[in-house]
Amino acid sequence: MNELLIKITFALIVVVVLMTLCAYSVLAERKVSSWIQGRVGPNRTTLPLIGSIPVIGPMLTRLGIFQPAADGLKFLFKEDVIPGHVNKFYYVLAPIISLVPALTTVTVVPFGHFIDTATGDAIPLVLADINVGILFLFAVSSLGVYSIVLAGWAANSKYPFLGGIRASAQMISYELAMGLSVLPVFMWVNKPGMEGTLSLYDVVLAQEGLWFAMWMPVSALIFLVSIFAETNRLPFDMAEAETELVGGFHTEYSSFKFGLFFVGEYAHMVIGGAVMTLLFLGGWHPLPFLPWEITGIWGAVVSVLTFLGKSLFFMFLFIWVRWTLPRFRYDQVMRLGWQFMLPLSIANLIAYAIIIYFLDT
Amino acid sequence: MAIVLKRKPLNFLEKLYLPQIVAGLSTTFKRMLAPKETMEYPEERPPIPKGYRGVPTLVKDPEGREKCVSCQLCEFVCPPKAIRIIPGEIQDEEHANVEKAPKEFDIDMLRCIYCGMCEEVCPEEAIWLQNQYSMSGYSREEMVNNKEKLYELGGTLPDQHFKWKKKKEAEEAGNAH
Numbered sequence: 001m002n003e004l005l006i007k008i009t010f011a012l013i014v015v016v017v018l019m020t021l022c023a024y025s026v027l028a029e030r031k032v033s034s035w036i037q038g039r040v041g042p043n044r045t046t047l048p049l050i051g052s053i054p055v056i057g058p059m060l061t062r063l064g065i066f067q068p069a070a071d072g073l074k075f076l077f078k079e080d081v082i083p084g085h086v087n088k089f090y091y092v093l094a095p096i097i098s099l100v101p102a103l104t105t106v107t108v109v110p111f112g113h114f115i116d117t118a119t120g121d122a123i124p125l126v127l128a129d130i131n132v133g134i135l136f137l138f139a140v141s142s143l144g145v146y147s148i149v150l151a152g153w154a155a156n157s158k159y160p161f162l163g164g165i166r167a168s169a170q171m172i173s174y175e176l177a178m179g180l181s182v183l184p185v186f187m188w189v190n191k192p193g194m195e196g197t198l199s200l201y202d203v204v205l206a207q208e209g210l211w212f213a214m215w216m217p218v219s220a221l222i223f224l225v226s227i228f229a230e231t232n233r234l235p236f237d238m239a240e241a242e243t244e245l246v247g248g249f250h251t252e253y254s255s256f257k258f259g260l261f262f263v264g265e266y267a268h269m270v271i272g273g274a275v276m277t278l279l280f281l282g283g284w285h286p287l288p289f290l291p292w293e294i295t296g297i298w299g300a301v302v303s304v305l306t307f308l309g310k311s312l313f314f315m316f317l318f319i320w321v322r323w324t325l326p327r328f329r330y331d332q333v334m335r336l337g338w339q340f341m342l343p344l345s346i347a348n349l350i351a352y353a354i355i356i357y358f359l360d361t
Numbered sequence: 362m363a364i365v366l367k368r369k370p371l372n373f374l375e376k377l378y379l380p381q382i383v384a385g386l387s388t389t390f391k392r393m394l395a396p397k398e399t400m401e402y403p404e405e406r407p408p409i410p411k412g413y414r415g416v417p418t419l420v421k422d423p424e425g426r427e428k429c430v431s432c433q434l435c436e437f438v439c440p441p442k443a444i445r446i447i448p449g450e451i452q453d454e455e456h457a458n459v460e461k462a463p464k465e466f467d468i469d470m471l472r473c474i475y476c477g478m479c480e481e482v483c484p485e486e487a488i489w490l491q492n493q494y495s496m497s498g499y500s501r502e503e504m505v506n507n508k509e510k511l512y513e514l515g516g517t518l519p520d521q522h523f524k525w526k527k528k529k530e531a532e533e534a535g536n537a538h
Contacts, residue, residue: 032393035392035393035394035397036389036392036393037392038392038395038397038398038399039397039398039399040397040399040401043401221379320386320389320390321382321386323389324382324385324386324388324389325382325385
């Protein structure tokens with residue numbers, strides 16, 4: 001009973017942190033994009049009490065710290081229009097399916113490391129340290145494509161339909177390259193004679209020395225590009241392509257349902273960045289070749305902060321790339337996915353299979 | 362004759378596309394740290410050039426005398442008929458020789474087209490289009506500037522002639538005209 005309570009509190013904290021991260025990613029998106037374009041960004045929203053503290057209040061207001069609250073409330077209070085021509089059941093289901101996998105995948109993402117000072121036992125800070133971690137993650141996160149397909153189809157209108165088709169084709173094609181690109185990592189983690197594991201925690205433990213990004217750069221690159229494609233970020237934002245498809249798959253959505261899509265998309269980005277950090281950038285290890293020595297509660301805090309910092313860098317990268325690269329044409333996306341990424345990841349897999357064979361024997 | 366541009370074949374790095382992405386990223390990063398272009402409007406205002414035709418206003422001379430003598434030339438010249446003047450007598454002794462001043466002077470800013478003809482036609486240099494450029498209000502009545510509002514907006518402008526003062530002095534010295 002007590003353990004259950006702890007688990008529930010833990011889960012609540014994680015969800016709250018994830019949602020906060022999503023909200024502030026939206027703010028970061030707006031701020032960074034405006035900085036890159038030479039603008040100032042949201043700097044007017046303020047709260048009555050905190051906003052009137054001298055020095056700090058105006059500074060926070062200028063940074064737009066209170067903007068996410070206003071954005072969220074706007075989504076809540078806008079009129080929720082359900083057009084007459086939609087298939088109501090699937091129309092309502094789609095935004096839910098968009099958010100649920102994103103929140104489910106966070107259960108297997110370890111975000112820190114607690115070493116008991118007295119006993120020296122290492123406890124991963126994760127909601128569920130299941131042995132099939134990466135498989136679970138891939139399986140659940142690829143359910144997200146259903147939300148886009150359903151939204152595109154249920155909206156029963158041409159732009160969402162095109163957006164849905166494009167998105168599903170794109171997400172399915174890049175999932176192959178993504179899956180193949182992480183195989184070398186797990187080949188190395190599952191050394192012969194060791195107990196087999198697909199847990200993300202063990203992947204991080206295997207990166208105490210070299211990070212995988214350093215000796216598997218091609219894998220890391222393919223994975224990163226696939227994450228961009230999977231989260232529908234520019235230059236792969238075929239699903240939305242607002243200059244071509246109005247809003248893409250969420251054209252017919254308004255108010256809170258649109259907000260759910262929005263949050264789901266950013267949650268996917270946060271998770272994507274986190275998984276990239278875990279698989280290739282050493283998780284919570286602050287520097288390569290620096291064995292983890294800090295024990296106790298402070299060690300746990302430092303590990304969580306390191307991990308968050310790295311994940312947030314990827315959030316920044318997502319935004320940064322968005323304002324740097326133009327959108328690919330649909331055929332270019334497909335050509336890149338099938339003719340370059342897939343063969344490259346297969347070649348990469350074979351090459352590392354041979355390298356790992358010689359390293360292990 | 363058609364010009365054929367020979368393009369160099371791309372080398373391996375260029376085909377890889379990655380160095381170009383990195384170059385692009387560094388460009389956008391530099392732009393991010395560069396000074397911002399935005400002018401934060403209500404707090405910051407753009408510099409107004411000389412001779413700008415803003416909202417028409419009435420001005421007083423440095424002695425505080427209202428310059429308008431309600432000749433109504435501006436009322437007649439105004440293309441959209443935005444100006445309405447009711448002339449009145451001058452009450453105070455000192456400027457009695459001016460004879461007239463506007464009793465009421467309304468400029469309807471919903472009609473005004475900022476052409477500046479009133480300023481051009483005014484023989485007394487009493488009406489000026491100054492650098493105020495944003496007028497807003499909640500009702501049509503609010504958008505009509507009355508005399509007080511016009512003097513408030515106009516303020517005082519330097520005067521080079523003091524025409525009426527000189528006239529009065531000349532008259533007192535015995536040589537009118």
